Structure formats: C-alpha cells, structure tokens
Amino acid sequence: MSDSTQAISVPDRILMGPGPSNCPPSVLAAMAQPTVGHLDPWFIARMNEVQDMLRAVMRTSNRLTLPISATGSAGMETCLVNLIEPGDRCVIGVSGVFGQRMSDIVERAGGELVRVEAPWGEPLDLAAIESALKAAPTKLVAVVHAETSTGVLQPIEEVSRMAREHGALLVVDTVTSLGGHPVLVDEWGIDACYSGTQKCLSVPPGLSPISFSDRAVEALQSRKTKVQSWYLDLNMICSYWGEDRVYHHTAPVNMIYALHEGLRLILEEGLEARWERHRRNHELLKAHLAELGMGLLPKPEYSLWSLNAVTLPEGADDLAARKRMLTTYGLEIGGGLGELKGKIWRVGLMGHNSTERNVTLFSAAAREVLRDEGV
Numbered sequence: 001m002s003d004s005t006q007a008i009s010v011p012d013r014i015l016m017g018p019g020p021s022n023c024p025p026s027v028l029a030a031m032a033q034p035t036v037g038h039l040d041p042w043f044i045a046r047m048n049e050v051q052d053m054l055r056a057v058m059r060t061s062n063r064l065t066l067p068i069s070a071t072g073s074a075g076m077e078t079c080l081v082n083l084i085e086p087g088d089r090c091v092i093g094v095s096g097v098f099g100q101r102m103s104d105i106v107e108r109a110g111g112e113l114v115r116v117e118a119p120w121g122e123p124l125d126l127a128a129i130e131s132a133l134k135a136a137p138t139k140l141v142a143v144v145h146a147e148t149s150t151g152v153l154q155p156i157e158e159v160s161r162m163a164r165e166h167g168a169l170l171v172v173d174t175v176t177s178l179g180g181h182p183v184l185v186d187e188w189g190i191d192a193c194y195s196g197t198q199k200c201l202s203v204p205p206g207l208s209p210i211s212f213s214d215r216a217v218e219a220l221q222s223r224k225t226k227v228q229s230w231y232l233d234l235n236m237i238c239s240y241w242g243e244d245r246v247y248h249h250t251a252p253v254n255m256i257y258a259l260h261e262g263l264r265l266i267l268e269e270g271l272e273a274r275w276e277r278h279r280r281n282h283e284l285l286k287a288h289l290a291e292l293g294m295g296l297l298p299k300p301e302y303s304l305w306s307l308n309a310v311t312l313p314e315g316a317d318d319l320a321a322r323k324r325m326l327t328t329y330g331l332e333i334g335g336g337l338g339e340l341k342g343k344i345w346r347v348g349l350m351g352h353n354s355t356e357r358n359v360t361l362f363s364a365a366a367r368e369v370l371r372d373e374g375v
C-alpha cells in the first residue's frame, strides 16, 4: 500500500500526448511564489499585465479578454452559455470529440442545435456550413480550430466571412492552437475565442483564456434572459476583471502567476518564431515517420503542427506500445478517441515540448517498440 504520509515525488515525464505539455521551469517557479490576496493591488497589476499579454498572444484589441478560472471546457461553456438564449439557432461544426461537446452544451443551454458534420480526419465542408446558414436566421456558428481528437486544422477565414454575411457570431475553439499556430482573433473576425493553458501555452491545466469582440459583448449585454450558469456569467466575472474589482470568486492566484510567466516567455520568443518552431518540428516528425513507413491521418494542408494524428501500422498493439513508451522512456503519447481508438496515436509537439530532441526521442522509441512487437 502507498504511504500517504510521504511527500509526493513526481516521476519524470516527457508529455507528448494531447496535453498537458511540460511546463518551463520558470513557469513552475512562478507558481511556487507566495500566494497573495486576490484583491491585493500588487496582484491586480499582474492581472492587468496578463490581460495585455493575452491580447498580444491572441492578436486582438478586445477589451473583454481574460482567463476563466477553470480548464478549456469551461472556456467553451463560457463562450456558448453567455451568447445563447433559449431558442437561439446555433450551427456547430462537428468532426471530432470537441465539436460534439459544443453540441451538447448548445442543447443544455436551450439553443436550437444544427450540426454540420464532417468525417473524422477531415475539415468541415464550407458549402455545408453556408447552406445551414442560409436555411434560417442563426445566432452563432461555432467551430474547432484545432481538433485534438483528429489532428485537423480548420481554416477559419471563410467560415468567418460566411458568419458575418448571415449576421451570425463566430465562436472558435483554439485550445490546441493558441501559442502554436497563428490565431488572429481580430484579423479573422472571431467574436468569441477560447483556449486552455496546458497545451501550446505550456502552463499547467487550470485556466481558460477567452476573448469577446464588441459584437459579442453587445449580444451579451442585450440578453433578455439570465446567463444559464452562475459561475461562468461574464457580466459578473467582468466586474472583477474590470475597473470595479467586485468579488465574484477567489481567483486562482498562483495559476495567474504561472500564466503571467508562460505568456511572458511566449512574447520573449516572439509569436512568429514560435509558430515557425512548431511548423518546423511537425515537418521533422513527418520526415521521421516516413522513414518508419508511417504517416498522418489528415491531409498535409489540414494537419496540425501541435498535435499529430499518427496512423498506426497494421498489427501494432496500441495499448502495449504506449505503456512501454511510458515505462521505458518516460514518454507519454495519446491514443485515439471514439472511432479512432486503436487506429491512431496522438503525438503532441506543443509549446515548450515542440523540440527537435523530442521528435528524435519519439521516433527512436516508436522504432524500437514497434520492432519488438514484430510490426
């Protein structure tokens, strides 16, 4: 039996799954600084800096830009429940797990759900989105920019143009893209954007940055009904993050320190340089996979740099192979979800972990493990 009186000792892991990714030492050190009060003037100055840095990383001047105090799923829920009122028609792109989750939230919020589906491993069909928009007045369109379950990158600009043309708001999930791929909130006309800290931002799981455009804020302010969730009601959350500093919930102070440091590191590296690093290491991984006779599920033009959906060779024992990678190399990779279970590995090259060394380590481990499985 384990001895619960012992201090925990965390094993050394290289996190190359679908998230979390490893955090840089200075992010962990920032988190270990003393906790201060969540209304302390010193802390409020750090909150303002976090908002400024988030705006820079999200490429937006949106005033309403802040981290929600919970993981990426809470960011998803925040964007949807603050915009949807009962009966609102919502067009949701579904080509993997996270589009499905958005659909579930729309129904729970009393919205009229219109699903536009695409096969897993492919991007959404733009003509199908357009015809869904033409069919009836629509409150919002929501799509996942980086579908972590399939490794597909969904281009946003055309979806944005169509949403605007039909008077709908555009909601975009950037949980697995922010900090690894270009996410240009203002230029692409995104009205509500959410992300998570544990992927390409390389900060522990626990916060979900969001940003709302003026159009989205207007929709929020002209609601006829109360936001369905108390905790995620942006009217109240903004009173704490805005000038008034009204208590809503106790901010996770040390997580905000971690995000502060994570964002500072991103801006120090430079966004363009960081995107390029993610692209380069993704290309390197593809070259290594080709040598192993393996490839990726999505077409190259739709393949994420941050999350690689690697198709498994015939006869590979997915579970045994991943277990061996973890025990022998301390290397965590992800398996497939839903219909892709047993068919793909999800290999993350996110943030701090998108390095040449990690690509080399993964391919050496994969080569050995598959060879020993006789594949």
Ligand code: PLP
Pocket (backbone or CB within 6 Å): 018, 019, 071, 072, 073, 074, 076, 098, 144, 146, 147, 148, 149, 173, 175, 176, 196, 205
């Ligand atoms: N959206 C996408 C695309 C994700 O990959 C994830 C998590 O993997 C989420 C939403 C949910 O984030 P979390 O697990 O942090 O709640």
